[in-house]
Amino acid sequence: MADSAKTSNFLTDIVDADLAAGRVRGPIVTRFPPEPNGFLHIGHAKSILLNFGLAARYGGRAHLRFDDTNPTTEETEYVESIENDVRWLGGDWGEHLHFASDYFGKMYECAERLVVEGKAYVDTQSQEAIREQRGSFERPGAASPHRDRTPSENLDLLRRMRKGEFPDGAAVLRARIDMAHPNVLMRDPLLYRIRHASHHRTGDAWCIYPMYDWAHPLEDAVEGVTHSICTLEFESNRELYDWVLDNTGPWDPRPRQYEFARLALGYTVMSKRKLLQVVNEKRVSGWDDPRMPTIAGMRRRGVTPDALRDFADLIGVAKNNSVVDIGKFEFCVRGDLERRSPRALGVLDPVRLTLVNWTGPDEELDLPWWPAEPDRGGSRKVPFGRDLLVERDDFSAEPPPDWKRLAPGREVRLAGAWVVRCDEVVRGPGGEVEEIRCTFDPASRDATRRGIGTIHWVHGSRSIPAEVRLYDRLFTVEQPDAEGNFLDVMNPASLSSAPGARLEPALHDAAPGTHWQFLREGYFFVDPVDSRPGAPVWNRTMTLKDTWAARAAPADPGRPARPAREPAVPSTPRRSQGDVRAEQRAADPGLVAIHARLAAIPGVSPDQADLLAADAATAAWFDSAVAAGGPPGPTARWLLNELLGLAGDHPLDSLPLAAGAFGRFVSLAESGRTTGAGAKALLQSLVERPGDPADRLAELGLEKVDDRAAVEGAVARVLGAQAAEVARYRSGEKKLLGFLLGAAMRETQGKADPALLRKVLQEALG
């Protein structure tokens, strides 16, 4: 957990940058915005931990906000379970428990404002007509016949919608953006729909309800959220999110939306629909069935919030779609339970073991709860005697070579007690083992005996029966979602019981909600729901890691190795970027001429000419730069390879760096007065802030250093500071030359002549 404060990810990078640039002046505010229409699962846990963790890391706050904008699907009972789950995970929202429905009034005001400003209109077409007009990915949409209603007309209609004069579906409010927008979400999206339905909080106060894309940004803005974090599938919604805020503000702070990859976990499903289906079809006992990936299910199984936090830290946060190995989850659960579980004895599938030379009465062994950590204290009495029970699997009549358990003639230690030797096996009529007869070594209780195994046991008659539930993965394949029908790959053995299980008597009064390790069997949790006083029900949270079983069992193929990559075959005659430019040229005689002219310039390669002639503006910019003194070849190179990267999404015309200044820059860069690295630093500076290249060069002190003495000084300093690396280099790690060269280059702030520096460094290294 201490780690989560240290580890960074792309979101902490963003916050750091926002803070550094002064873009956010107040506290960092995040939120977890569930819709109250289902149970939270481990994917939500990742999001909760991320949002609350981010706020905590920066001393800000995180809100719990219910996104209850759809009265027909949402219910109060879910609100309670969600609050409970978030709190259980450690989410502390303080005063900030919010409901989208609390802002319905404010949202409506914003809607009227949009209407008045002509940025929204009431559409009274049918749902089908509106969908039809939206167009497709390839084809633009068509305008609604109601798109140009006047503001006063729209205002009247909107108010009548709100008053309930129209039935469901008769009218919607739409933003007036652009029906030809390449992002289909921007084609006049719906803001409000009519629903004559009772809301779980606002009752019948409203009959129009806001859509997600309208409501969500406003909720964030009203609450002062600074960083609105959601999952990847909302990436295309961001453009609309920004539009809403830009047209309803100004907002301070102005929220920004960022997206991360939601959690996908192997051997389970995460979609609400599929989870709901297994619950409804009674394939599990309910939302809190311990096999479910729900927070409620995991809690009931015995997984702790600490384990979930460890897991979230382990898997990190990024934008890659990925499927996390279920083994990582199991690792975190085991690690957590290992630390918190006292050790007890329980036999799941017992077989009788008789100590033929035990002639006295039973003994009460005093065994510590923490055999490996005596300092933690505590112990209990465990009855021991002639008649015992051990695990059926711990005996083998014909053991494999490295068997370390019971077998005819073999010795084994009974945990916490004596070493016994198997003398005789009694079999039933069907040949099954009924009794294992052993002799014990009275001198072995405290004596070290190397090389033999240890097995667990309970007393034959004084152990207690118990209800034990064994859980396994819900699905048999790593990616059930990839199957035609995920129900087909449900694991029929995901729940099993151990009808004959016997536990040591001290477990009789184990309290519900407590964690235990049954020695060599796994971690068990006393079920908080079905347990009764004196009759605990045991859930196996997780087996112990079992290297023996892994070795002995036929290898689990697991995840197939990634198939070898085949070399790319340019098989499909798809339209390439180059083709697109060629087509554009074909349609524009002006571009053809430009391309021909650029291609004829000595020093400009055909590829460069193609790229420069992509559009008239770029070509004109290039021409101006050359006219100002930039040699054509280098100008093309600097423009295409460096400037484009620096400019990012901004068109060249919008840069603080004018084309003429760029031409003078190239001329300067090629003059030899500075190095490549120096020129790059200079260009970056010029892109950020206008100015004369030569002046800026002097201002930044980027003149090339080709004074041999200065270079030698820098090399000497670096070699002194990097003694260990120098030694490694001299002992043969030649790849370190690049590292040392880089260090020396940094020492001169990139100003040393690379060829000279390399020469001096190599001489110094011998």
Add this chain to the structure above:
RNA sequence: UGAGGCGUCGUCCAAUGGCAGGACUGCGGACUUUGGAUCCGCGUAUGAAGGUUCGAAUCCUUCCGCCUCAACCA
């Protein structure tokens, strides 16, 4: 086919032009009154090609692959 996003060990995540690193898994070993735990060791991964640079996972170009988006759901 329009728009947006993503490609790094088997898996997840780092490296922000300078030694491709950590964790999980796996495999060895040590230790062990849990075949657990603990400790030690083991790594041919930057989707491909071309370019820029003294130096590229990182910048440019092209290609390849995967994901998301056209609900009066969120």
